[in-house]
Amino acid sequence: MLVKASSQEIAKMMTEEKEKNVLEPGNHILLIYDDSKKLREIYSQYSRALLPENEIVLIGTQYDTIENVKNALRLSSGGDNDDGDRIDIERYLNQGTLFIVDAQHRYHGNSDFRGMWKLAMSLLSRAKKEGRRGVTWFGDVGSFFGFEKIEEMIEYELSLPQKNEEEMMKVVCCYHSKDFENLSESQKQTLLDHHFKSILVE
Amino acid sequence: MSTNPTTDNNNDNSNDKPLAKLLIVDDDSDIVQVLKMGLVKNKFSVDAFTNPNDALQSFKPNADSYFLVLSDIRMPGLTGIQLARKVKAINPNVKVVLMTAFEIRDEEFSKVFPSTNVDGFVQKPISIRELINKVLSLLD
Numbered sequence: 001m002l003v004k005a006s007s008q009e010i011a012k013m014m015t016e017e018k019e020k021n022v023l024e025p026g027n028h029i030l031l032i033y034d035d036s037k038k039l040r041e042i043y044s045q046y047s048r049a050l051l052p053e054n055e056i057v058l059i060g061t062q063y064d065t066i067e068n069v070k071n072a073l074r075l076s077s078g079g080d081n082d083d084g085d086r087i088d089i090e091r092y093l094n095q096g097t098l099f100i101v102d103a104q105h106r107y108h109g110n111s112d113f114r115g116m117w118k119l120a121m122s123l124l125s126r127a128k129k130e131g132r133r134g135v136t137w138f139g140d141v142g143s144f145f146g147f148e149k150i151e152e153m154i155e156y157e158l159s160l161p162q163k164n165e166e167e168m169m170k171v172v173c174c175y176h177s178k179d180f181e182n183l184s185e186s187q188k189q190t191l192l193d194h195h196f197k198s199i200l201v202e
Numbered sequence: 203m204s205t206n207p208t209t210d211n212n213n214d215n216s217n218d219k220p221l222a223k224l225l226i227v228d229d230d231s232d233i234v235q236v237l238k239m240g241l242v243k244n245k246f247s248v249d250a251f252t253n254p255n256d257a258l259q260s261f262k263p264n265a266d267s268y269f270l271v272l273s274d275i276r277m278p279g280l281t282g283i284q285l286a287r288k289v290k291a292i293n294p295n296v297k298v299v300l301m302t303a304f305e306i307r308d309e310e311f312s313k314v315f316p317s318t319n320v321d322g323f324v325q326k327p328i329s330i331r332e333l334i335n336k337v338l339s340l341l342d
Contacts, residue, residue, distance in 0.1 A: 063229070063276055065303045102304060104276070146281040178279030 002192065004200045007038035011045030022197050025134060025167040028160050030195040034177040036064055038201045043069075043138050044076030044087070051092050054133040056123050060103030060116050062140035063176065069100045097132070099123065104143035113149070113156050124169050134168035145179040154187060162196045220247035222269035222341060227257040227285065228301065229277045233326070237272070240330030246337070254280040258288055265293040270321075270337060275302040286320050297321040297340045301328065 003022060005013065010031075014023040023029060033039045047057045061069050073089045092098035099119070106115035120137045127135050144153035160171060173195065180188065192198045224246050228234045231252050238250040249268075251257035254277050261268065271289050273282035286298040298319075303326040321340055324333065 063278060104304070142276070142278055145278075146276065146283070148284075176278035182279065 002198045002200060004202050007033075007041040007201050008045070010199055010201060011042045011049075014042070014046050015049040022199060023136070023170050023172065025170060026164040027196045028162055028164060028171040028173070030173050030175065030191060030198040031201065032175045032177050032180050032199070033201040035201075039140075039174060040064070040069070040072035041076075042201070044073050046136065046138075047073055047092075047098065048076055048087050050133070050136065051087065051097060054097075056097045056099070056127050056132055056135045057092075058099045058101070058116075058120055058123060058135065058137040058139075060101050060106055060137070060139040062103045062142035062174075066100050066102060073098075096126075103140045104146070107141070107143050108147060108149075113144075113152055117160075120169065120171070124166060127168055132168075134170065136170045136172070138172045138174055140174040140176070142176055142179050145182055150183065150187065154190060157191060158194055162194060218245060221245045222337070223247040223267050224249070224337070225257060225261060225268050225271045225289075226250045226273075227254050227271070227277070227282070228252065228274040229254075230274070233274070237330070237333065240333070241337075244330070244334050254282070254285045258285060261289055262292060265289070265296065268293070268296050270297040270299060270340060272299050272301065272333075272337075274326075275300050276304065283318050283320075287318055290319060299324060299336060299340070301326050303327070 003010075003013075010022070013021065015021070031042070033042075043057075043059055051057060059069055064072070070089055073087050076087055089098060093100075101116075101119065103116060106119060107113050109115050116137070116139050120135060123135045127133075141153055141157075144150060157173065164171070183191070221244075224241060226234055226237050226241070226248055227250075228237070229252055234250045234252055238248045241248050249257075249260060251260065254273065257273075258280070261271070271286070273285050275282040282300045286300065289296055289298060299322040300320055301324050306323055306325070322336060324336055
């Protein structure tokens with residue numbers, strides 16, 4: 001299923017209640033974006049809504065520096081007339097419910113490409129222990145393209161379930177459209193079929 | 203910024219021959235603009251792109267005219283390292299300097315691209331003065 005919507009609409013759909021929500025508990029979804037600003041909008045609005053609700057948010061960034069991600073979150077507000085209600089990211093970073101990491105280093109720091117997964121799993125254990133709502137993991141997979149590890153990336157993607165048994169875990173695999181276009185048609189289809197939902201940011 | 207090339211070597215002494223012709227590639231249009239302005243002001247001729255594939259297309263027919271390619275490393279579609287390999291394959295004499303705002307982890311690159319030959323790395327943010335010194339050091 002491919003959903004097409006603007007970044008604002010997608011952010012809203014990710015935080016909606018029940019059937020309208022494209023990121024229900026346990027979902028492993030694919031998100032294709034063509035502009036870093038749109039990706040920032042999505043994870044910022046999501047974090048703004050869910051961090052106060054006791055969610056742990058993990059952002060693995062590829063084309064933005066960690067500092068840029070922090071700034072995007074800091075500057076995020078609820079809308080044009082709502083700039084007084086910003087995310088206190090230092091608070092969430094300090095309490096360990098917001099993690100921003102270099103996805104490339106996490107994916108390629110070890111030979112098994114599972115650095116991000118291991119981090120997410122450790123956060124999941126912590127979330128359970130601390131009675132938190134859950135863990136949402138935004139991971140940009142662009143480094144697999146840069147390192148020419150496409151087969152390995154697909155294998156890795158297929159190793160993640162379409163729907164996690166662990167309902168507390170939500171996974172958003174982020175693809176820049178220029179990277180996604182480098183895949184063959186059958187590779188694209190394999191990935192689209194494997195994810196619970198696929199979203200194209202317009 | 204358009205992904206079309208922007209060529210400029212109009213400096214204060216427009217009659218002077220440019221010191222060298224450079225190709226700049228970064229998916230951040232603000233960075234491209236700032237670097238280009240600084241280099242042009244210092245007598246370099248600059249073609250600037252935000253899309254590495256467009257940069258490569260422009261490089262191909264004019265490969266011998268470029269002294270150096272200055273490229274960001276992390277770019278969607280074609281990374282700076284992949285671009286470096288392609289331009290070196292076309293013109294082995296062209297110098298390539300890669301830029302990154304991220305920590306450069308040699309082990310990650312050397313594992314994956316052991317044979318990629320680049321002439322230098324610079325860490326962003328970089329001042330125009332530092333960048334010019336880097337380019338001049340390769341011109342010598």
